[in-house]
Structure formats: C-alpha cells, structure tokens
Amino acid sequence: MPTVLDHAAIRSLLPQGHPIALVDRVIALDPGVSIVGLKAVTGSEPCYRSGDAGAYPVSLMLESFGQTAAILWLVSLGSSPVRDDRVLMLTAIRDCTIEGRALPGDVLRHEARLDQVIGDNVFVAGEILVDDRRLATVGSMMAVMRPRTVFSERADAQDTGSRSEGETP
Amino acid sequence: MRSVDVGDPPFAAPLLGVDEVRVARTGDLLVVHASKRIRAGDPYLEGHFPSLVIYPGVFIVETLRQAVALAVGGPAEVTRLRSVRFLAPLFEHDTLRLEATVRSGPGRALAVEARSFRGDGREAARLRLELERG
Numbered sequence: 001m002p003t004v005l006d007h008a009a010i011r012s013l014l015p016q017g018h019p020i021a022l023v024d025r026v027i028a029l030d031p032g033v034s035i036v037g038l039k040a041v042t043g044s045e046p047c048y049r050s051g052d053a054g055a056y057p058v059s060l061m062l063e064s065f066g067q068t069a070a071i072l073w074l075v076s077l078g079s080s081p082v083r084d085d086r087v088l089m090l091t092a093i094r095d096c097t098i099e100g101r102a103l104p105g106d107v108l109r110h111e112a113r114l115d116q117v118i119g120d121n122v123f124v125a126g127e128i129l130v131d132d133r134r135l136a137t138v139g140s141m142m143a144v145m146r147p148r149t150v151f152s153e154r155a156d157a158q159d160t161g162s163r164s165e166g167e168t169p
Numbered sequence: 170m171r172s173v174d175v176g177d178p179p180f181a182a183p184l185l186g187v188d189e190v191r192v193a194r195t196g197d198l199l200v201v202h203a204s205k206r207i208r209a210g211d212p213y214l215e216g217h218f219p220s221l222v223i224y225p226g227v228f229i230v231e232t233l234r235q236a237v238a239l240a241v242g243g244p245a246e247v248t249r250l251r252s253v254r255f256l257a258p259l260f261e262h263d264t265l266r267l268e269a270t271v272r273s274g275p276g277r278a279l280a281v282e283a284r285s286f287r288g289d290g291r292e293a294a295r296l297r298l299e300l301e302r303g
Contacts, residue, residue: 017216020225046212047183054181058247059231066227087218089258090226096250148221 001027005071013074014067015087015148019046022064023071023110032076034113034126037068043104055101058136061108061128066090066141068110069124073143076114087146091121095139106130112138120144170202173239184212186232192240199271201283203236209261222261229255229265229294233283237271237300244303245279251297263288269296277302 005013005026014021028036041056070088102108112126121144128136170191190203209215209222217225230253238245259265269283279300285293 015218017219020213020216047181049212050181052181055246057181057183057231059225059227059234060183062230062250063225063227087221087223089223089255091255093226093230093250093253098246098248101246148218 003027004029005075010071013071016067020063021067022060023067026068026071029072029075031072032114034111035068035072035075037064037071037110037112039064039068039108039110041102041104041106041108048104053104055103056106056108058098058101061098061102061136062093062096062138062141063090064108065110065112065126065128065136065138066124066143069112069114069122069126069141070143072112072114072124073117073122073145076117087148089144089146090141091144092140092142093138094141095137096141097137097139098135099137100130100133100135102130102135108135115140120146170200175239182235183228183231184214186228186235187239190236190239197272199240199273201236201240201267201269201271203232203239203267203269205232205265205267207259207261207263207265214261224259224263224265226253226255226294229259229267229285230296230298232265233267233269233281233285233296233298234300236267236269237279237281240271241279241302245300246303247298248278248301249299251299253294253296253298255294257287257291257293259287259293265293 010023023037025038109129116123124141170193173190187203188205193200207224266286272280281298283296287293
C-alpha cells in the first residue's frame with residue numbers, strides 16, 4: 001500500500017514525542033473524512049521492558065488509534081507542522097469493545113473516521129485491526145486541542161516545584 | 170480496607186500505574202481505592218509531552234485496570250469501555266486518586282465504575298468499564 005505520510009511527517013504533525021508517538025505510517029487519508037494508520041508492535045517497546053512478552057496493552061492500542069485520528073484532524077485543519085505549540089488531549093471514550101489483542105510482530109491498522117468537529121473538539125470513531133482480525137471497535141472518541149500556553153503557568157510550576165491555578169480545559 | 174502489595178505488573182504494562190491500593194468488600198461489591206504519583210521519569214511520559222508532562226488519559230484507564238487486577242488477585246484485561254470521561258489534566262508531581270467499585274459476573278466479567286481525582290480534589294476522570302479476569 002502506498003505511504004501517504006511516513007513516520008517523519010507524522011512526528012512533525014503530532015505533539016506527542018518519543019516513545020509515545022504511536023503511529024508509524026499513514027497509508028490512506030481522505031481529509032475531513034477518514035484515515036488508515038499503521039503501528040508496528042515490537043518487543044523493543046518500553047511496555048515490554050520487564051521481559052514479559054504478552055499482549056500489547058489496550059491503553060496503548062487506544063492511544064495509537066487516537067493519534068491516528070488526530071492526524072486526520074490536523075491534516076483536515078490544514079495545520080502547519082509546528083507541533084510544539086499544541087497539546088492534544090483525549091477527553092472521552094464511549095462504546096469501545098475490545099475483541100482481540102496484538103502481539104509483537106503484529107501491525108495494528110487503525111481505520112478511523114471523523115464524525116464531528118465542534119470548535120476545538122473532535123469526535124472520531126473506527127476500528128483497530130491486525131490483517132483481517134478486528135481487535136477493537138471504537139464507538140466514539142473525543143479529543144480537544146489546546147495551545148500549550150494554556151498550561152504555561154502549570155509548566156512554570158513544574159520547573160519551580162510550586163503550584164498555581166491554571167485554566168482547566 | 171486492607172492494603173494489597175503492588176509488586177511488578179504481571180503482564181506487559183506501559184508503566185507501573187499504581188503506587189498503593191486498598192480493598193474492602195461490601196456485600197457483592199469490591200471497593201478499591203488506589204493512588205499513583207505522576208512522575209516525569211515514568212515510561213512513555215517523556216513524550217507526553219516534551220517539556221510538559223500530562224498523564225495520558227489512557228493511562229488513567231491503565232491505572233484502573235492494574236488496581237482492579239491487584240484487588241481481585243490476578244490478571245484482568247479491559248473488554249469494554251462503556252463510558253470514560255477525562256475532566257481535568259494531571260501534571261507532574263500530582264497524585265492521582267482512584268475510587269472504584271467492582272461487581273463480579275457473569276462468568277469472568279467484572280463491571281467497574283470509578284471516579285478519579287487530582288491532588289487538589291478536582292475530578293480527573295469518570296469511568297465505566299468492563300474487565301475480564303484472566
């Protein structure tokens with residue numbers, strides 16, 4: 001399948017950094033409509049550091065799906081690749097069913113579609129597959145995009161160890 | 170409530186999601202209280218985000234999963250996320266507190282409802298999940 005966005009392009013779009021930039025390649029992209037993204041599950045990822053080679057954590061499967069959907073949203077917005085000034089935050093998950101799991105060597109295929117955009121909020125849905133095996137159905141996932149400056153007071157507080165009230169998104 | 174020894178996660182886990190967990194039984198309900206301090210040095214967090222640590226929402230789900238697994242004394246995996254709402258972000262140095270109820274059945278299913286809070290008392294998330302015992 002053709003590569004629409006390679007990992008370097010994905011890294012320049014998403015605010016997430018290593019090792020939680022969990023989309024390797026985008027192989028289909030219809031702006032405003034749908035996306036197909038891939039993430040290779042590998043035994044060299046931090047979740048396997050303890051030596052246990054079990055199923056890829058559901059939390060990371062869902063994070064990877066969410067990031068794939070975020071790419072669709074960012075491309076649909078025509079966002080410039082200045083990733084460091086934004087944070088993308090998951091705000092809700094609904095009606096999500098886990099039917100199967102992935103193991104090292106599997107490639108997750110996230111097929112996500114944009115259901116709705118309301119202001120800074122996006123609603124997506126879709127499926128997570130490995131080959132023809134469906135691992136998960138995502139009924140609805142909602143995310144919000146915020147400029148990092150919203151958290152700048154908190155970021156300063158992190159540096160100094162003090163606390164201050166910042167705006168909550 | 171009785172404390173449960175945390176140890177190492179028995180299965181592949183992104184990070185150690187629970188520092189402390191306490192369990193009590195009331196009728197057919199298991200009540201689980203857990204806490205987790207947000208540390209920049211935890212796995213994955215250096216990228217979420219670079220120069221600003223926010224505990225990923227999916228890791229609140231992970232913390233809940235690990236707390237329930239510890240409470241029931243064996244592996245437990247997420248099978249359904251009925252409704253999960255993330256209400257306020259958690260930053261480095263904050264402590265996530267989780268209060269959950271776990272109802273068993275049918276079969277190996279576990280119905281979990283939970284609320285989680287930040288150190289300042291603000292609600293961080295509300296979760297309704299189903300897990301399955303291993």
